[in-house]
Amino acid sequence: MSTAVPAVPAAWAAAPVAAAAPATRAQPGGDFSLGGPASLASLGPAERLTERLWLRAPEAADLPALHEFHADPATHRYNPAGCLHALADMEAELERWLLHWQHHGFGYWLVCRRERPQEVLGVGGIMRKRIDGQQAMNLHFRFRPQAWGQGYAAETSCAALALAFEQLHEAEVLSVVRPANQPARRTLERAGLRLIGAWGDVPGQAASLIYEMNEGCYLEQRAAGHCCKPRDR
Template sequence: MTQQRTTSRLILRPPRLDDLASLFAIYGDPATNQFNPSGPLADIHKAEALLDTWLKHWRDKGYGQWTIATVANPDEIIGFGGLDARLYLDTERLNLGYRFAASAWGQGYATELSRAALEYGFAELAVPEVFAVVRPAHMASIKVLEKIGMQLVETLDDVPGQAQSLVYRVGR
């Protein structure tokens, strides 16, 4: 697995089994899911399944979602995010994604993580492009994606009965 990475304020490391409680706290929080059509994780078993998919992605591909803490408080997990291979309906793309605890919002962490993830993808994975999917009402995440240079390229009809998701892309 790739070594831990740091930015000026963040520690980014591969997830571990002992991250389960933090993952469930963040992904099970209704506040962090207000734009997620499937809503918060209902129970710890769903969190275990999500963590298992992340660990498998790391084993299979050598990269994936990072566990995020601050340099100032390395023992407190504030979120999860990074790059992973994800299906956009039937097309696999390298996807940038993140979810932060509500207590970490509004401090620029999503932008800092996203810049580090793009740098990693372009410099170390040598990928030609990175994508992100965002719900159309999620203005905070749209602003992050635009701030890091991503551009709206298409929509994705991935949530039946709801407005189409927006697909952003940035090239190397």
Template sequence: MDRLIYRMPQACDAQRLFAIYSDPNTNLFNPAGPMNDLVEAQGLLSRWIEHWEKHLYGAWAIARSDAPEYVIGFGGISAHDYLAEQRVNLGYRFAVEAWGQGYATQLGRDALTYAFEKLCLPEVYGLVRPDHKASIRVLEKIGMQPFGQLDDVPGKAPSLMFKALRGRSA
């Protein structure tokens, strides 16, 4: 049985999203820093729901199969602007209590499978800050390959870009 359950995010997820995205620990590598208020969380959820309506895929609300009502994180694939070039990006953020249990790796594998087998997308990218060793390791474990750098944060080292191609991911 799968350990994780994925579903489209809903407006009622705003409080849980805010709890996860406002935690300074979940933002250690996020140049924008923690989310400031519930209104910001509601806005992000609205954009995610609109993405689902437009593309028929997007970020998932993620729960453990033994506690399906309790969201432990958000993530999946979505269209993302890489400095004016739109690409399908793999991203995730988990609550601190979910760290260290392999959930990010499982989500990454499941998201790539979904992207390639269900949606028939040709490629998926991952963007990660160069000092975020745990996320770099996740991208490597799921078969994503280094693809280059993106100078996306003024005054900081460029983000690292990873890429997976349909038929070539782990």
């Protein structure tokens, strides 16, 4: 794998939130473990580098790439609402993401490989969302099928947890998953989240499961060296 920092196309250089983009980028070959010299926490919310990934704030121009995989039924296998067939539905979803970035200064990222920044693998990160009647910080990820099974969702989730607890100082992060979605459940558990309850958000179907990571647990796991361990590759 190339370790070069991606050359960012001009259209991607500006984040939707004026103050969110960092002045400098992390240098290749740095220590990307939590708390290291090139820690994820040292980068701004709109752009972050992990060992293999470049995470960046979305833009309106990303609509075609996002619709391509959100319209694929395979990416919504466990979603009772199904995939986003209509471009207008994806456009409305992207607009919600952009508004969240504008209002809060963070949100879901587009996920790209560091050596192939023009190729969108998926989307993931944290956003404020109502869960079981309460306002919460929601961890979400969705990837195109070609990116499955390579640990990208766990790597993205760990970057999101670092942002939530080390920069935003959140008390907890939640994630809602359908009970049959074993791949997503394993990803959440690999990132250190634990199952804490269920939520009947889909009438007539089995309750969704709620996973949680709180600040105390995150700090304990990080101190013990167990937080956000990447899968063996």
